[in-house]
Amino acid sequence: MRGALAALIGVAAASAFAAEPPPTAAAATPPGPLTLVIQNHRFSPAEITIPANKAVAILVINKDPLAEEFDSSALKIEKVIAGNDSGTIRLRPLAPGRYPFAGEYHSDTAKGVVIAQ
Amino acid sequence: MLATLIIVFREAMEAGLIVGIVLAATKGVPGRGRWISLGIAGGTLGACLVAIFARGLSRLFEGSGQELFNAAVLLLAVGMLIWHNVWMASHGREMSRQLRAMGAEVKLGARSLTALAVVVGIAVLREGSEVVLFLYGVATQGGSTAFGMLGGGFLGLLAGAAVSALLYFGLLAIPMKRLFAVTGALITMVAAGLAVQAVAFLQQGGFFNFLDTPLWDTSALLPDDSVPGRVLKTLLGYTDRPDGLQLAAWAAVILLMIGLTRLVHWHQAREQRPVTAPGRNPDATGTRI
Numbered sequence: 001m002r003g004a005l006a007a008l009i010g011v012a013a014a015s016a017f018a019a020e021p022p023p024t025a026a027a028a029t030p031p032g033p034l035t036l037v038i039q040n041h042r043f044s045p046a047e048i049t050i051p052a053n054k055a056v057a058i059l060v061i062n063k064d065p066l067a068e069e070f071d072s073s074a075l076k077i078e079k080v081i082a083g084n085d086s087g088t089i090r091l092r093p094l095a096p097g098r099y100p101f102a103g104e105y106h107s108d109t110a111k112g113v114v115i116a117q
Numbered sequence: 118m119l120a121t122l123i124i125v126f127r128e129a130m131e132a133g134l135i136v137g138i139v140l141a142a143t144k145g146v147p148g149r150g151r152w153i154s155l156g157i158a159g160g161t162l163g164a165c166l167v168a169i170f171a172r173g174l175s176r177l178f179e180g181s182g183q184e185l186f187n188a189a190v191l192l193l194a195v196g197m198l199i200w201h202n203v204w205m206a207s208h209g210r211e212m213s214r215q216l217r218a219m220g221a222e223v224k225l226g227a228r229s230l231t232a233l234a235v236v237v238g239i240a241v242l243r244e245g246s247e248v249v250l251f252l253y254g255v256a257t258q259g260g261s262t263a264f265g266m267l268g269g270g271f272l273g274l275l276a277g278a279a280v281s282a283l284l285y286f287g288l289l290a291i292p293m294k295r296l297f298a299v300t301g302a303l304i305t306m307v308a309a310g311l312a313v314q315a316v317a318f319l320q321q322g323g324f325f326n327f328l329d330t331p332l333w334d335t336s337a338l339l340p341d342d343s344v345p346g347r348v349l350k351t352l353l354g355y356t357d358r359p360d361g362l363q364l365a366a367w368a369a370v371i372l373l374m375i376g377l378t379r380l381v382h383w384h385q386a387r388e389q390r391p392v393t394a395p396g397r398n399p400d401a402t403g404t405r406i
Binding site: 055065066067069071073074076077078079080081082083085087088090092093104105108 | 120124168171172175180181183184246247250251253254257258317318320321322323326329330331336340341342357358360
């Protein structure tokens with residue numbers, strides 16, 4: 001019983017590591033030239049407008065030397081972008097509305113909003 | 118300095134809550150202090166490694182390496198917590214009885230200590246990697262304010278440890294015969310919460326894109342990044358905008374825990390029932406699993 005359970009957990013963990021993203025994942029990241037730059041602990045642009053109900057990808061470029069964490073409960077995204085690095089953020093299809101986001105490490109200056117319309 | 122204190126405290130508290138529960142759940146088990154300290158040390162080292170390799174990690178899996186890594190360690194922790202509860206289902210009553218009888222250490226083996234040490238390590242690694250990255254940024258910024266900010270960070274860690282201690286001593290107020298039942302229930306809820314977080318990362322990484330529409334939004338009532346929100350997030354799996362897949366994962370973990378413990382108890386009861394088929398000697402009772 002214990003051996004079987006351990007084996008099950010082992011297989012589950014291994015497959016979590018070994019799993020390739022399913023084909024739909026690539027399809028869900030449409031080519032999007034949307035970029036968001038972090039510089040001096042500020043986002044630019046601070047307002048991003050996207051079409052509603054459509055999955056969109058945003059390339060976040062961190063021009064600061066230090067890491068920042070893109071954090072948004074509304075968008076359900078929590079991602080660390082290392083200093084002088086970039087990362088892709090995949091937004092799920094969003095209902096029309098305003099979705100604020102912030103840089104968790106500098107939340108007083110790093111603020112922005114995604115507007116879906 | 119206050120800003121850094123708060124930022125570090127928020128992360129440290131989430132790990133601290135889990136450490137407090139694990140401490141209470143292992144009350145009386147010999148060597149648990151050592152194992153849990155090992156978990157914390159391992160998690161801290163792991164957090165530093167994750168911070169160092171953050172860049173490379175993010176590159177993997179078409180830019181979703183970070184999300185996959187987070188989900189994988191969280192699901193590993195869920196597995197370990199399930200293992201612990203199943204193990205306790207077999208041995209918990211015996212442990213509780215011994216603890217009450219002897220009042221001090223328990224003679225039973227500490228197999229599930231390894232699993233819980235891994236859970237502690239993962240909790241510290243998950244929250245710790247964000248703290249390490251943040252404090253490293255603060256430290257390299259240099260200047261006179263860096264010192265104060267690092268001090269704030271240190272105080273934030275202390276405050277997180279204080280929350281851990283509060284929860285631990287609070288749980289110890291529970292009478293011994295109920296303690297393991299309560300920690301077992303808490304562990305079930307914590308595991309469900311970790312599964313909810315794992316699913317969020319898998320969705321964020323683009324691995325699942327079904328059932329990802331939030332079902333409701335209670336952020337006006339209790340935002341999940343506020344301090345009470347984070348406490349409920351760790352202890353119960355609360356999130357202010359749960360989607361269908363997260364809800365399903367939360368329920369699945371709870372049902373799995375309940376199901377597995379029932380299965381173990383049923384199996385135990387069967388093994389202890391004497392066999393009285395005609396023409397055969399009754400089996401000895403009290404066979405041990």
